[in-house]
Amino acid sequence: MSIIVISVLALVALAILFGAILGFAAVRFKVEGNPIVDQLDALLPQTQCGQCSYPGCRPYAQAISEGNEKINKCPPGGESTIAAIADLLGVEPEPLDAEHGEEKDVTLVAVIREDECIGCTKCIQACPVDAILGAAKQMHTVIAQECTGCDLCVEPCPVDCIDMVPTERTLQSWHWPKPSALPLIATDA
């Protein structure tokens, strides 16, 4: 009988001890991380394109963090962004939801065919990053460096004078591609 009592007491004592240690550690070593929304927002490409059906990257990050949105609705970020978010949240990555658009291989930039522009300012209002310069009845132009390629300006243009063109590769931005995986070892992943 006494053995049982002693063992129960010992276990209780141990439980209290370790519980105290755990509790202390939880308080003492608490990690003050960025709020999850900030971390998610940092992973999104900030094109503010709205293809996810949210008005910008931050609202989408907010929706994901609240747990009521899927993580595969960002075509500009593509597979790599989905993987990064999945990694952050500890969930399985999903394939990109084609409903919201497809991932593009090349980065695009908007270019206004300036002689066709009628100066309606509609594209200026649509641009989420203020990358279009111009005034009413004046020709508009895109600051290529600031353009995120979201193509939100294409649709509102009444005369269809905005093209999305791939950004040019320069000697500076070029780099060697990954050595081509030969077909016979392609399965060796």
Place this chain on the structure above:
Amino acid sequence: MNMHHFKLHDFAGGIHPPQHKSQSTQAPISQAEIPARLILAIAQHIGAPAKPVVKPGDKVLKGQIIAEGDDFISCNLHAPTSGTVASIETREVPHQSGMDDTCIEIISDGQERWVDHQGLDDYLQADAQTLIARITQAGIAGMGGAGFPTHVKASIPASKIDTLIVNAAECEPYISSDDMLMRECATEIIKGIEILQRILRPQQCYIGIEDNKPQAAAALQQALKENRDDTHNIHLVVIPTKYPSGGEKQLIQILTGKEVPVAGIPADIGMVCQNVASVHAIYEAVALGIPLIQRITTVTGDAVGRPQNYRVLLGTPVSELLRQAQAQTDKIKRLIMGGPMMGFTLASPHIAITKTSNCIIAASAQTLPDPAMEQACIRCGMCSEACPAQLLPQQLYWFAKSSNLEQAQAHNIADCIECGACSYVCPSNIPLVQYYRFAKGEIKQAQRDKQGSEQAKLRFDTRNARLAREVAEKDAKRKARAAAAAKKQAAKKAAPAPATNLSKGEPAPVAAKAEPAPLKKEALKQKVLAAQTRVDKARERLAMAQQQQLETAGALELGLNKQIDKLTLAQKNLEEANR
């Protein structure tokens, strides 16, 4: 004499590939013919491309500036011979990408008419500024292959420099241009060093030369002896032949035992390194006033009939050189500019010589066959044994292959100097360097993307703030207008004078808007109460319907939602009015 007591250090790794240098050192340097057309890329150096200052149709003289350095880290470009500017357009340039870039094309008139130029006779008495200005003017870029503007290195404050290192190692196989230059122009090189000493005032100066160039070393030794006075402190140091001893970081390590700190430059440890050909160009620029318009280039490889070194004008197409060296064009299967370890392939022989083109290798399929098929990595570790940067090449390979950029960075991929020693020894024929270049490029791209997205986010936030401010301002204006109107109305009521005329002119909506605030609030309150009652009633009805399981429950629920919406709206309006 100094070389006997010198303590040499060693660098990690390294390899001993077959030399293949003797083929091109049998004949002296010969003057290459002036080509009919010269093609000069405006980016022949590291840094901002030069900006053309001539236009098609312009007549140019030999040595005349045709493109100006566009920045501090940039270089002037001069006409290598007299003639006419034919075009300024994009063409194939010598670059790993095989892409096109802007080039200035000159049709030579064959007369070699010089622009006015003058050397500096008493250059050893001149001050540093004058000398640096001459080097800048001459457009000299590191001629060992890297192409870093020489005047930038010469402009490092003298107080920071205690050691000047002249890189005469020329460690890559096949290349012998520096070797032949030292054999034939040793005196000029020593004078060039004196100019650099005058500028940088180092305590000591080392010339590092591999022991596979005894004739060049002897020539330099002789020149040192002839030129010797006590102010000199130039040590000729013969180092063992081992690739890549000519790498800047490795040569510094061999000669001084010190390491250039990570992400730093040699000046951080008081050193500056100059290639021996650049030193020669400095002498010509300062003492003779000749800008960098020609260089020594080795033309070699087993497809070349008479391999040798040429003194060649910048802009000379490689095909011209190959013709003069009697190359069998149909035998060429790989055309390399630079050495076999770090050089890059040329897609066509019409690409022209630049300031950094120290060697042209025209190789048949026998000497440089197509790369063998990549086998599985067996982790043999021969690559780590060969790596002069003491990296773990195979770990980097696994990370690069799986695009795991984070780990590649953590394993210091940025410290890879791309010397190719790892690929050279790899028994599985893995193109390791290309994997690293890919990973480095991706890392850079990711950094650019990150910067871009941060910028976009900033602009987006700024824009939203601006829009919010605009809305707020509009709102404030509207309210101010309403307040003003209300005042007027109150004033009107207070004065019961003939108001009919006035009120006639007032448009109705404005009057509605201008309803006195307390009254409006009261009305809104009523509305909210009414809505509340309706909601309560709808709730009761729904609860009853649900209890009796009536079919109308669905419709009632919708109705309730509508009522709730109305209530929320009314509450909002009231709140706004309260503010």
Place this chain on the structure above:
Amino acid sequence: MKLPNISSPHATRPGNTGTVMLTVLLALVPGIITLSYFFGPGHLIQICLASATAVGCEALILHLRKKPLGFYLKDYSALLTAVLLAISLPPYAPYWVTMVATLFAIIVAKHLYGGLGQNPFNPAMVGFALVLVSFPVEMTTSWSAPSALLENGIGFSQAVTLIFSSRETLDAVTMATPLDLYKHQVAIATAHEIYQDPIFHGPHHEASIALGWQWVNLAFLLGGVFLWWKKIFTWHVPVSLLLALSLLSIFIGWDSDSYVPISLHLFAGATMLGAFFIATDPVTAATTPLGKLIYGAGIGVLIYLIRTWGSYPDAVAFAVLLMNFCAPLIDQYSQPRTYGHQKAVRGLAKKD
């Protein structure tokens, strides 16, 4: 004319993976000859059997994985695994033991993990360990007695019969290994008494450590030095392994009346084969210089511990496999200091 765009370096050293494997096979030849000279033709038969099985399995799996046979078979890695396995097994182990071990080594230990270069455990040792724990009787009773102790030696046909069909004459030609014998005798006898057994000094009591075994070990040592000279591997693993084993034998086992003496540790078992040919298998070993030292020393310590206090007379296979587990971790924490850095990076990158 459009010439190809190829990344530097353009020059490469001749040779490929197959060359490396063939060099290792070549270095094994002196050991194999010595083995056959002192212990009869059993190992030669096992080598043929294991090689045929291994190449067959490799071809089958490559076929199933839809890979070109010629390209992959020419790396000779399956052949090397087979030969290493065959010379580790007792020479008169029945044919099915050899085949099971080889099959398991090639199919499970190598290809199920992704093939050459991907396997975390040394395939030959996995195969060996499998049959050692599964068929203990066959694995302990099939060691050949040194031919010098047999009246007529063992003929080729007798060896074939022993391996493939009847095992009736087995007892006549087999014997415990010297390590096994010493380990079991030392509890009840002094060193002097144990050394009376002819297995140590032959029928005529020559001056030797362990009849035959010493020469086999020396031959493997020779082959190992050849490989080191050919720069197939660096000195780190064998040296640290042998050093660790020797130090423990000296400091713990100095009393040969209670423990197996250092001479037998080094020259009576599979020590040299293990140190130069098994532990140096680059795929499964640690790869950094410091890591290799730790890895080799770990194997040396484990060999000593298992041989002395474990239930197996020899321990190379288990020691190597146990250290295979540790190799990736050792690598992460033994990275060299990169040029220009103050200190080495240790461990994997942290996530922020």
